[in-house]
Amino acid sequence: MSKRNVMSCNILIGGFVLKGEMEKAVEVFEGMGERNVASWNAMVAGFTDVGWNVEAVRVFNEMHCSGFCPDEFTLGSVLRGCAGLKSLTAGRQVHAYAVKYGVEINVVVGSSLAHMYIKSGSLTEGDKVIKSMPVHSVAVYNTLITGRTQTGCSEEALNQYYIMKMAGYRPDKITFVTVLSSCSQLATLGQGQQIHAEAIKSGATSSLSVLSSLVSMYSRCGCLKDSLKAFSENKIPDVVLWSSMIAAYGFHGMGNKAIELFNQMEKERLEPNDVTFLSLLYACSHCGLKDQGVEIFDLMTNKYGLDPRLEHYTCLVDLLGRSGRLDEAESVIRSMPVNIKADSIIWKTLLSACRIHKNPDMAIRIAEEVIQLDPNDSASYVLLSNIQASAKEWQNASGFRKAMRDMRVKKEPGVSWFELKNEVHQFCMSDKSHKDSEKIHLYLKELFAEIKLLGYKPDYGSILHDMDLEEKEDDLVHHSEKLAIAFALMNTPDSIPIRIMKNLRVCNDCHVAIKYISAIKNREIIVRDASRFHHFKEGQCSCGDYW
Known part of the structure; x- marks a missing residue:
């Protein structure tokens, strides 16, 4: 095959990858008699972009076995795939390739390596990679900040943000989205307001992702009016931004407002996604809007053809349980599709409803489901003890507390x-x-x-x-x-x-x-x-x- 034909095939593959049509890209790739590094890079990046991470790693290995030397673009793409899989084993193997070919200090490869380690749960190795890099960048700091936020180390994430600024780097929209998320987790309004001011100064508030983060941050800090103000700054309807506002209304117990906004969203012909419906169901469950919640659940599947996830079923169970329909809530759990396995959270949701409606017999049966899935979870023991204590069954209540001690299960302190x-x-x-x-x-x-x-x-x-x-x-x-x-x-x-x-x-x-x-x-x-x-x-x- 001529050089021109290789280039033509690469262009075709690139076009299919951009459209997300990986089957067609594979067909062209497999029909090539001759390939170059760019051919392999396009396939690895394409698989990673559509979330087919196992395929991305497989093609990378095939590339290496075919005698091609991966460059920084190959390694950057396959490391994103490893991060998606949260596979430290595969990631460390790719790290070894990077060392072998002398590109581990490259900014793209270094940032991707750090991201892979952090996403896979090894914050220490991620930090080590970044410290070994001779040149830092906004992307490198974003990797550090994101890693800390995703692992629940929000205070450390904010510290990294301030270090980044002191080092002379200007935050971009990715930085602001991440640090605002940290402020949401910590509910630190003062710091959130300061970062909002910095985002305005840098022009980042024109970004929909930043506005959505501001809506969530102010909501989580208890300032619903400021959430609404941030939401109102954008005049172009956007499903992510509108879903964030629906979630904010729900979190503040304004279920009817959440439904009103959803109805307006439909009038604007904005296609709701699974996150939109999750926020709506949450809003209904916390406001006692049982009938509306069941209707929304049906609308999600029948009108929009979205398959409910476990989180949606958990909201439905909460909705039914809070309204006293305990048997119906249990039936929802036991009749979920075979590909959705009940976790301890959905059973604890029903157990909590048993406490509200004082049904100790059902509580004991449901608690067994929780303990079977997670024997070290304190919530089931505490809820059972609370149900017995509420009925002044002190001996039974102390029995559950003793079981906690025997199992060395510790209650989370308030x-x-x-x-x-x-x-x-x-x-x-x-x-x-x-x-x-x-x-x-x-x-x-x-x-x-x-x-x-x-x-x-x-x-x-x-x-x-x-x-x-x-x-x-x-x-x-x-x-x-x-x-x-x-x-x-x-x-x-x-x-x-x-x-x-x-x-x-x-x-x-x-x-x-x-x-x-x-x-x-x-x-x-x-x-x-x-x-x-x-x-x-x-x-x-x-x-x-x-x-």
């Missing part, structure tokens, strides 16, 4: 935090480690005396241990969110809303108490718990006591 002047203050139940601990406890004592005069009565049902009433009341007063709220009231002006974050669900007693506190102090108190936001104002909560 932690609440509040951001003041860019510093995050953390509180645990009955915490005395904070520097203002004595002042906080004294303030709480006076505050609870005030709200009792308004009619507050401690909900002793929220205490899951057998103890006398005085001990129970003291236990309730010192829950982590109450400590955080007291500290916030002591340190902020009267006109500013208070935003508290918590890692677990808000208990019934705290929910009632915060309503009274919002009334007596005339303050808006916004609390984010494990699943949603509660906006307390003038003695009411946005959730309507449905959470």
Whole structure:
């Protein structure tokens, strides 16, 4: 085959790859009597682009066995494939090729190697690669920042962002999307606002991906109005941006608003995707919109032809379980398609519904499913213990706690935090480690005396241990969110809303108490718990006591 014919075939392959028509690209590739490095590169990159990562690695190996030397473009593409597979073994083999051919310090290869290691869960090896590179770039820093965000090390991600800026590199839209995601995870509003200002200054807010990240960040930090403002900055309908806003409404318990936006989305002829429907189902489940949620689930499959994922079924189970249709929720799990396997999360969702509707018999059966899948998960033991304690079956409750101890399963402690002047203050139940601990406890004592005069009565049902009433009341007063709220009231002006974050669900007693506190102090108190936001104002909560 002539040189010109090789080039012509490469152009054809490139065209098919751009269109995502890999079958046609393979047909041309396999019909070539002669190939060059560019031919192999096109195929490896093409397979990686469409997510056929196993094929990308296979073609790379075939290229090597055929006597061709991979260049930096080959290695960059196949490393993306290894990252997609999260295969450290394949990635390390490609790393060995890079060392052999002397291109491991190339910016493209180095960045791809670091990305592969970080995506595959080896942050240490990823860091080592980057430190060995003689020249850094925005792409290199983005790899570091993204790796830390994806592995849940959000504080480290923000630190890398500031190091990047000090080194003189200008963040791009990829940087902003990633660091805003870190701010969302940490719920650090102050830092999020600073990064937003920097994004405006750099012109990055013209990017839809940055706007979507801003919508999510402000939503996760409790500022729905700012989410809506960021959403309104774009006049061109976009499915990702609109889905982000639907999710924001759902997270703040505004299910009807989420449905309204979806209806508007349909009028704009925007094709919703599986993320859009996941956000809608979540919104419905947290607002008690049972009938609308079931209708949306059916719409997803019947009108739009989308196959529900496990996450969609989990939302449907939550929707049915919260509304008391426990048997129907269990039937949904047991009748899921054979290619979707129930995980511990979907069973725990149903178990939580058993607690809400006080069905101990069903709870025991469902808990067995959770424990079988994940014996070390504390949630099932805690939920079972709580169900028994709520029924004042103290012996049974302590039995489940003992089972936890015997299995060496540890309950996740409740932690609440509040951001003041860019510093995050953390509180645990009955915490005395904070520097203002004595002042906080004294303030709480006076505050609870005030709200009792308004009619507050401690909900002793929220205490899951057998103890006398005085001990129970003291236990309730010192829950982590109450400590955080007291500290916030002591340190902020009267006109500013208070935003508290918590890692677990808000208990019934705290929910009632915060309503009274919002009334007596005339303050808006916004609390984010494990699943949603509660906006307390003038003695009411946005959730309507449905959470």
